[in-house]
Amino acid sequence: MSDHEGHAGGIPGSDEDxxxxxxxxxxxxxxxxxxxxxxxxxxxxxxxxxxxEFIHLISSEANEICEKESKKTIAPEHIISALKHLGFESFTSEVEDVLKDHKQQQKDREKKVSKFEQSGLTEEELLKQQEELFAASRAKFQSAQQ
Known part of the structure; x- marks a missing residue:
């Protein structure tokens, strides 16, 4: 149930939530x-x-496109197609730019993980180094305070 302003009234999992x-x-x-x-x-x-409502509209259209292609997962391409089908072509270039940035961020994150692996150190060794750096920083800060 919802009041006249559309606020959720206690039906868990409903669209109103x-x-x-x-x-x-x-x-x-x-x-x-x-x-x-x-x-x-x-x-x-x-x-x-x-x-x-806009998100619901786009995701519903993307889901239909996905189902027509016999896919089980909505991909970014489905969202872009949905935008075009619904008359929001002007949004697609910005969405594609954001997607490109997102993919680059994922690649950057993967590089960071591989840097950890390339370090050849265990997590315990890295934690020990981190604690030593924190201790050195605290000591430096405390001596500057005096």
Whole structure:
């Protein structure tokens, strides 16, 4: 059940439970608006509802595309196709840019893991080195305080 404003009323797992972090959305709205313009709580809540509905629309279309291809996992390409099918072609280049950045971040993370492996040290040895660095830093800080 939900009240007239669409707030979840206690049905776990229902679509009404879907939302976005209010503080994050409020911050984004504040950053996008001119300094002399404010946004009411009701407007913020409406923006959240619109965003959730948009995400639901895109994911439903992407799911249909995925099923037509006999796939079990929605891939980024399905999202891009869904955007195009629903008339949001203007969004696709930015989505593709974000996807490209995400893939690069994943590669960078993998490189960091391999650096750990290449170090030839065990986790215990690395923790010992870290503790030694912390101790040296604390000693340096304490001597600077005196």
């Amino acid at each position: 879907l939302s976005l972090p209010k503080a994050t959305v409020a911050k984004m709205i504040t950053e996008l608006l001119p300094n002399d313009v404010t946004c009411s709580k009701e407007t913020r809540d409406l923006v959240i509802e619109c965003c959730v």
